[in-house]
Each structure stands twice: as C-alpha cells, then as structure tokens.
Amino acid sequence: MAEFFTEKRVVISPDTDHLADSVASRFLSRVYKRSEAGETVHVSLTGGTMGTAVLRAAAARPKASKIDWSRVHFWWSDERFVAQDSDDRNEKQAREAFLDGLDIPAANIHAMASTDSGLDLDAAASAYAEELAAFAPADRADSGPWPSFDICLLGVGPDGHIASLFPDRPEISLVDVSTVAVRDSPKPPPDRISVTRPVINSSQRVWMVLAGADKASALGLALAGASYLSVPAAGAKGRRRTVLFVDDAAAAQVPQELIDRDY
Incomplete structure (x- = not known):
C-alpha cells in the first residue's frame, strides 16, 4: 500500500484550555464543511485528558448544534479492554463529554467491544x-x-506512543492487519485494542494533541524524524495534513520554522 507523506507542522496554544478550544474549533469547522457539502465524514477519536478536553470544548461551542451529525461516523484509534461501564473506557469518556449530546444515529458510533460483550480480546479486535x-x-x-x-x-x-502502539513492541510494525490485540501494555490497563499504523496513515488529517512539559521530549523526537519503531508518534502522518497541536509547556524547544501561525 502506498504511503503519502506530509510535513509535520506545529500549532502552539498558551495553555491547555486554549489548546482544547483551538482543536475543537478546527474540528467542528472541518466536519461542518464536509457534511454541508453532502459528504460522509469519518472521524477517529482518542482518549486521555486532552482528547476528552477537546470533545468537552466542542460540545460547548454553538457550531456543534448546526452540524448534520447523521453524516458523521465516529471511530476510535484504540480502546481499553475493560467493562462497558468502566471509567477507563475511551468510549465512555467521549460519550459523557460530547457524543451523548448529539442528535446522531446510534449506528454512526463505532465503539470497540468490551470485556462484557461476550468476546475475548482477539475476537474483539477482529470484530472491529x-x-x-x-x-x-x-x-x-x-x-x-x-x-x-x-x-x-x-x-x-x-x-511517544500513539493509540495503543507503544515503542519497541511488535504492534507498531504490523502492516497487514487493521487492528491488533495488545496484551501486557506498559501503561495500564494491560489489555487493549488498537488500530494499526497503516489505518492511521490512511487518514486525510492526523492531528496529534500534546500538553505539558513531560511531552516536550516526545514532541522533539517526533519532529526530528526519529524511528517510528522507537517513537511511534514520529510515524503518524496524514495524507493531506499532519499537525501537532501543543501548549507552550510542550513546545519549549520547537524550532520557529516549524511553527504554523496560519493554520
């Protein structure tokens, strides 16, 4: 399968609140534009503090009520393989922050299976x-x-991990499947499901969101072209755009020429 490479650009916000709002605004504008043109829109969500903050900020914007959500499909790049009602579920976090407030068909929300679905981890990955x-x-x-x-x-x-693709593990190298069961994750919970790198890199736009000084090293390595095997974020590339949305704390060492002040 051919890969398409785009230059990584960095968009900096002063703090996490502005960062979440910046990404949320761009997210809603892009979805609105595509759906208004009569197109079906596919979006892959992420979990974590900033992923949830972006969705919460999107829910608070008036533009969210102007979108025809029947044209939008939501997916996840990864999920923690835990019970359906677990607070660790990316799906639960997204529903509470954003999805439950949308007028969207239930079939448009494509969640990964949970431990109480009747499927084991491998079957859940295959089902997705x-x-x-x-x-x-x-x-x-x-x-x-x-x-x-x-x-x-x-x-x-x-x-430097993305989705549930962690450094120096076999999952990051898979190219012949779209999903993978992840066991003994270095970050709890141990059992997870993740899409693979080819799925991520087939996206039109890859938007990575980083906040905090503890992300500065990962950001620097991703921008420096580190091996994706050791720094998975370095291998995440959109076909049209690859943007790293960061706060000041994470961007302390970003070269000025990589900062996109117009995006």
Missing part, C-alpha cells in the same frame, strides 16, 4: 477490523479495508 472493512471505500485502490478518516485525533504519551 470487520466493522472498519464494512466502511472501506470501493473506489480507493491505494488504501486497505478501512475508511479513510477525515480527521484522526491522537494523543501522544511521554514515551
């Missing part, structure tokens, strides 16, 4: 691969059996 494949575009020979996300939101860990 099948659901992704059901929405693969028929006219895209340059992509695999999955939709091309219009926006793929990703958090980045201090170790």
